[in-house]
Amino acid sequence: MNLHTGSPQSEPAVTHDILGIKAASLRWTEAIDLLCRLVAERRFTRVGFINAHNANLATDDPSFRAALVDFLILPDGVGVDIAAKLLYGRMFAANLNGTDFIPAFFEALPGEVRVGLIGARMESVNAATEALKRLAPGHEFIAVHDGFFKPEDEPAILRKIEELHLDILLVAMGVPRQEKWVAHKIDARHCTLPIAVGALFDFLGGTVPRAPMWMRRLRLEWFYRLSHEPRRLWRRYVIGNPLFILRVLRQKLSGARG
Numbered sequence: 001m002n003l004h005t006g007s008p009q010s011e012p013a014v015t016h017d018i019l020g021i022k023a024a025s026l027r028w029t030e031a032i033d034l035l036c037r038l039v040a041e042r043r044f045t046r047v048g049f050i051n052a053h054n055a056n057l058a059t060d061d062p063s064f065r066a067a068l069v070d071f072l073i074l075p076d077g078v079g080v081d082i083a084a085k086l087l088y089g090r091m092f093a094a095n096l097n098g099t100d101f102i103p104a105f106f107e108a109l110p111g112e113v114r115v116g117l118i119g120a121r122m123e124s125v126n127a128a129t130e131a132l133k134r135l136a137p138g139h140e141f142i143a144v145h146d147g148f149f150k151p152e153d154e155p156a157i158l159r160k161i162e163e164l165h166l167d168i169l170l171v172a173m174g175v176p177r178q179e180k181w182v183a184h185k186i187d188a189r190h191c192t193l194p195i196a197v198g199a200l201f202d203f204l205g206g207t208v209p210r211a212p213m214w215m216r217r218l219r220l221e222w223f224y225r226l227s228h229e230p231r232r233l234w235r236r237y238v239i240g241n242p243l244f245i246l247r248v249l250r251q252k253l254s255g256a257r258g
Helices: 028-040 052-060 062-068 078-088 098-108 122-135 151-164 177-185 200-205 213-217 221-228 230-254
Strands: 015-018 021-024 046-050 071-075 114-119 140-145 168-172 193-196
Touching: 015 078, 021 052, 028 098, 028 193, 046 052, 046 177, 052 062, 052 078, 052 230, 062 071, 062 177, 071 078, 071 177, 078 230, 098 122, 098 200, 114 122, 114 151, 122 140, 122 168, 122 200, 140 151, 168 177, 168 200, 177 193, 213 221, 221 230
Parallel strands: 021 071, 046 071, 046 193, 114 140, 114 168, 168 193
Antiparallel strands: 015 021
């Protein structure tokens, strides 16, 4: 699907519609360059990722799917590549796995930016903040808050974020809470790029181990995660992945490609 340039969300020339979610098909360097440009030009843009699990949740939750309309969506994982191949005859230009892509983005981002981290548990927030400081020492990384705040504490947290004058806010509250929170609570007063990052803080902080590199290259990280957390993740992968492919096949048969 070709798009005209205009708003930040419509800037990528090519998107693929996966179960009603339009995801940008960008090469690795193109995606990094786009985010760097948005920061430099202070163009407020909500950023998120789509994988098979997110797409399943959005299919079942219309409010989640509606929230994603205002996001620049990047493809994450082998599931959406299979979907793109089935629907469009070609995979996405790159797998922009957030756990690898976000650190690479900060390494490439020029100048000095202020980045806030919110979500997960506080120990993960602090550990991820320190990891990012080591990775990209030219930027300022600030541990804002954990993701388990009470509703009555939210106004003070939002004021704090606004007062920090952030360029980027990393939000790790789990899907779909993080996307809904960004969609409904975060605007240009708070930062330029709010990015929904899932379990990134746990990976960066070492709370959750990454798969060995050979498994990542074979795109089997999902299997590694399932083997380490079967009770928590079996439904997501054992039931969710086949359900996702079934839904994609239904989309193909219906001809609904966006």
